[in-house]
Amino acid sequence: MVTGSLKILLGGEGGQGVQSVAAVVAEAAYAEGNEVLYIPNFGVEQRGGVSIAFLQISDQPIAAPKFRYADVVVALSQRAVARTEQYVGLRTVFLHDSAVGGVEDLLAGRAARIIAIPALETCRRESDPKVFNMVIMGALLGQTDAVSLEGAKAAVRGKMGARFAKQPELRELNEWAIDRGMALVAARQ
Amino acid sequence: MAERPVPEEKRVFMTGNEVVAYAALAAGAEIMYGYPITPQNEIMHYWTRLAPRFGRGFLQTEDEISAGFATLGGVLAGRRAFTGTSGPGHILMQEPMAMAEMMRLPMVAVIQQRGGPSTGTVIYSQQEVTMTVSGGNGEGLRIVYSTARHQELYDYTIKAFNTAWRYRFPTFVLGDGYQAKMREILTIYPPGERGIEMVAGEPYLVGPGEPGTDRPPVHLRNTYNVEEELNATVMELIRAYQAAAPEIAEYQESGTGDAEVVVCSHGVVSRVVEEAVRELRGRGWKVGWFRPVTLRPLAESGLKAVAARAGRLLVVESAHGQFARLLKEVLYGSPAVLETMFKPGQGFTVEEIVARVKEVARGGRS
Amino acid sequence: MEPVMPKCWRGESKPHKFCPGCGHGLVLKALGEAIDETGAMGRMVFGCDIGCSLLAWDLFNLDSVQTHHGRVIPVITGFKRANPQAIGIAYMGDGGGYSIGAQHLVSAAIRNERITVVLVNNTQYGMTGGQMAPTTLPGQKTETTPYGRDPLTTGAPLKGPEMVAAIAAPGAYVARGTMANPRRLRNMLGSALRNQMQEAGFSFVEVLSACPTNWRTGPTETWRFVEEIMTEYYPVGEIKVPLEQEV
Numbered sequence: 139m140v141t142g143s144l145k146i147l148l149g150g151e152g153g154q155g156v157q158s159v160a161a162v163v164a165e166a167a168y169a170e171g172n173e174v175l176y177i178p179n180f181g182v183e184q185r186g187g188v189s190i191a192f193l194q195i196s197d198q199p200i201a202a203p204k205f206r207y208a209d210v211v212v213a214l215s216q217r218a219v220a221r222t223e224q225y226v227g228l229r230t231v232f233l234h235d236s237a238v239g240g241v242e243d244l245l246a247g248r249a250a251r252i253i254a255i256p257a258l259e260t261c262r263r264e265s266d267p268k269v270f271n272m273v274i275m276g277a278l279l280g281q282t283d284a285v286s287l288e289g290a291k292a293a294v295r296g297k298m299g300a301r302f303a304k305q306p307e308l309r310e311l312n313e314w315a316i317d318r319g320m321a322l323v324a325a326r327q
Numbered sequence: 328m329a330e331r332p333v334p335e336e337k338r339v340f341m342t343g344n345e346v347v348a349y350a351a352l353a354a355g356a357e358i359m360y361g362y363p364i365t366p367q368n369e370i371m372h373y374w375t376r377l378a379p380r381f382g383r384g385f386l387q388t389e390d391e392i393s394a395g396f397a398t399l400g401g402v403l404a405g406r407r408a409f410t411g412t413s414g415p416g417h418i419l420m421q422e423p424m425a426m427a428e429m430m431r432l433p434m435v436a437v438i439q440q441r442g443g444p445s446t447g448t449v450i451y452s453q454q455e456v457t458m459t460v461s462g463g464n465g466e467g468l469r470i471v472y473s474t475a476r477h478q479e480l481y482d483y484t485i486k487a488f489n490t491a492w493r494y495r496f497p498t499f500v501l502g503d504g505y506q507a508k509m510r511e512i513l514t515i516y517p518p519g520e521r522g523i524e525m526v527a528g529e530p531y532l533v534g535p536g537e538p539g540t541d542r543p544p545v546h547l548r549n550t551y552n553v554e555e556e557l558n559a560t561v562m563e564l565i566r567a568y569q570a571a572a573p574e575i576a577e578y579q580e581s582g583t584g585d586a587e588v589v590v591c592s593h594g595v596v597s598r599v600v601e602e603a604v605r606e607l608r609g610r611g612w613k614v615g616w617f618r619p620v621t622l623r624p625l626a627e628s629g630l631k632a633v634a635a636r637a638g639r640l641l642v643v644e645s646a647h648g649q650f651a652r653l654l655k656e657v658l659y660g661s662p663a664v665l666e667t668m669f670k671p672g673q674g675f676t677v678e679e680i681v682a683r684v685k686e687v688a689r690g691g692r693s
Numbered sequence: 694m695e696p697v698m699p700k701c702w703r704g705e706s707k708p709h710k711f712c713p714g715c716g717h718g719l720v721l722k723a724l725g726e727a728i729d730e731t732g733a734m735g736r737m738v739f740g741c742d743i744g745c746s747l748l749a750w751d752l753f754n755l756d757s758v759q760t761h762h763g764r765v766i767p768v769i770t771g772f773k774r775a776n777p778q779a780i781g782i783a784y785m786g787d788g789g790g791y792s793i794g795a796q797h798l799v800s801a802a803i804r805n806e807r808i809t810v811v812l813v814n815n816t817q818y819g820m821t822g823g824q825m826a827p828t829t830l831p832g833q834k835t836e837t838t839p840y841g842r843d844p845l846t847t848g849a850p851l852k853g854p855e856m857v858a859a860i861a862a863p864g865a866y867v868a869r870g871t872m873a874n875p876r877r878l879r880n881m882l883g884s885a886l887r888n889q890m891q892e893a894g895f896s897f898v899e900v901l902s903a904c905p906t907n908w909r910t911g912p913t914e915t916w917r918f919v920e921e922i923m924t925e926y927y928p929v930g931e932i933k934v935p936l937e938q939e940v
């Protein structure tokens with residue numbers, strides 16, 4: 139369980155899997171006994187826009203569905219940086235994929251920490267870009283005490299159970315990605 | 328009937344639309360009529376997946392005018408019937424709502440407000456308040472529950488069926504896109520286990536017996552020939568509504584005893600207000616909050632009492648004064664100063680409400 | 694190879710907002726070409742319904758208006774009645790045209806309104822996330838027919854152009870095209886616009902189109918659905934052509 143509260147904002151291109159990451163972390167946090175509130179930002183365009191997820195995990199009931207400043211922002215694309223920038227405060231940790239440029243300059247002095255993770259590149263080099271979002275989730279887990287690694291993996295299994303049963307190698311791939319993300323962020327500490 | 332949809336008390340983590348579907352099932356709703364519109368769609372999606380397992384019905388109609396009138400048909404047949412909609416669809420549904428008011432048909436509608444006017448946004452607002460409490464060409468003889476959290480969405484969806492059938496006025500559960508789409512924790516339960524007895528439906532038409540022999544035939548009307556007749560009918564409706572109102576009206580308040588500023592809000596905004604007030608109280612500010620749960624009928628005496636004690640009220644809403652107008656009507660003549668914080672179609676954060684309350688409180692001191 | 698864009702498309706409004714593989718893009722391209730051919734862009738008014746069609750509101754270098762769900766036909770009708778010189782195009786989905794706005798389609802056809810209606814048939818409601826439409830095929834799964842559409846309780850799929858042809862006045866032009874044959878589609882849309890410009894009567898073109906997002910299909914399956922499965926139920930071709938149409 140978390141102590142206090144944790145506000146996480148995830149942003150990425152439609153199809154990058156931002157909402158799946160938020161849903162999995164939310165599910166795991168719920169299973170670990172926290173108060174959780176997760177709301178996707180949704181518009182009329184199903185694809186092609188920036189997709190945003192507001193996720194709050196707390197030991198107290200949660201008030202507003204959305205918040206002013208995030209403790210952690212995760213941005214997966216250039217446009218997501220522009221879209222999430224307004225939620226960055228002096229105590230915000232800003233996690234982004236290293237393929238996205240210009241973040242240091244943009245946020246210099248405005249965030250607590252900026253961490254670039256070569257998630258996409260690692261996926262391309264070492265396995266498969268389709269688990270990009272799971273690498274990102276691993277990094278998020280490594281950076282926060284939102285949920286335990288085991289809890290997150292269990293939530294992924296819960297969500298993907300049917301597909302894992304059909305393709306067991308998919309489960310391995312996902313778990314590899316989560317571990318890899320954690321390692322990548324640990325290397326940046 | 329097959330197995331029970333909510334067999335036992337259970338803690339769950341769901342979206343609001345899923346909560347509504349479960350609540351309606353648990354309440355014994357027998358049929359839903361609807362037309363797709365965001366952010367209400369998933370009520371239908373969950374309902375169409377779950378309902379057949381429990382012998383409940385569904386019809387996707389050609390538009391919301393039809394969805395509303397078909398719901399009235401269901402009610403006339405004595406069924407616990409409901410519909411759900413939002414924004415532009417809600418506009419269309421005002422026509423059947425007017426018939427429900429005139430003929431006292433206990434139709435239940437769940438409204439997940441989206442941004443307006445026009446197609447607006449599919450996201451969120453509190454801009455359907457005026458339409459919900461007083462849309463149509465009548466006197467607003469409806470019951471409106473404005474919920475703030477998933478637990479209430481569950482509790483009041485169940486309650487709406489009972490209020491509707493007990494008092495025979497159309498009843499709304501007024502939610503919004505945030506509540507529809509967000510996931511949070513709540514406890515679902517079979518109403519019976521909490522001592523909630525569901526009021527049985529009863530056919531208006533084609534009830535038991537042979538018309539003409541066992542009983543007189545039923546003739547329901549909503550059209551009158553002369554002014555006097557119409558006036559008498561409407562006055563009778565109004566008297567019935569006013570008699571029931573004190574039993575129906577609900578509100579919540581906190582810290583209003585010694586507060587210099589009382590923040591008034593409804594629905595999902597109230598949870599943000601509550602948190603802002605809690606923070607300010609912790610830092611010694613004399614502030615409180617007041618929240619009507621029913622927007623129609625409004626808890627008039629509760630509101631008047633709060634206004635009489637506090638010098639200042641701050642009305643916070645995601646619309647431009649639709650909720651404030653309801654309060655003003657009750658507060659006419661009260662010396663309390665009414666300050667506002669309006670953001671049509673947009674949500675609030677705790678931080679901005681805290682800042683505004685401080686501003687209003689300081690204004691009060693100087 | 695960069696596909697050639699119709700002249701009436703606005704360069705700046707690309708990339709347009711449809712999902713990858715969406716049929717709307719192909720339909721609008723054919724429509725754009727047909728509009729180019731008329732050389733009468735200054736007289737055109739493009740109305741879109743609410744549905745994924747609304748995403749085309751700023752696609753053309755034409756005056757355009759977003760309307761309400763199902764209501765683009767009355768808006769364009771009203772416009773045309775007030776300005777008979779205008780060329781009115783109503784662009785809409787199958788939910789808008791055959792469900793919530795069906796009365797408007799029927800009435801416009803009966804009154805032989807001099808407007809052109811282009812209706813995209815993608816067998817379900819795209820924008821709201823894949824619910825049943827009047828065009829959903831028997832057995833097809835959608836969000837509100839999770840166990841497959843059952844014609845016994847929800848009716849048989851509507852054959853819109855056949856219905857319109859049956860009630861439309863003699864001067865009307867009615868056809869069903871497909872995104873799978875853009876050239877033929879462009880010709881149909883051209884005939885429809887000319888029919889309006891010659892004041893012959895109402896014109897209506899339904900277009901078979903793909904919604905891979907809600908169908909949850911990959912490219913191969915998507916095309917197979919449009920070309921084989923949809924055409925089995927919805928034959929492509931001209932259904933009503935004015936006798937004296939000069940081409």
Ligand SMILES: Cc1ncc(C[n+]2csc(CCOP(=O)(O)OP(=O)(O)O)c2C)c(N)n1
Binds near residue numbers: 416
């Ligand atoms: C009165 C009203 N009811 C419902 C809606 C919600 N709505 C928006 S688009 C749409 C359906 C879109 O389907 P279709 O017309 O088939 O077009 P497509 O998106 O597939 O192109 C609906 C139901 C609305 N905007 N207005």
Ligand code: SF4
Binds near residue numbers: 710711717
């Ligand atoms: S939802 Fe379907 S119709 Fe709409 S843009 Fe996407 S693919 Fe096209």
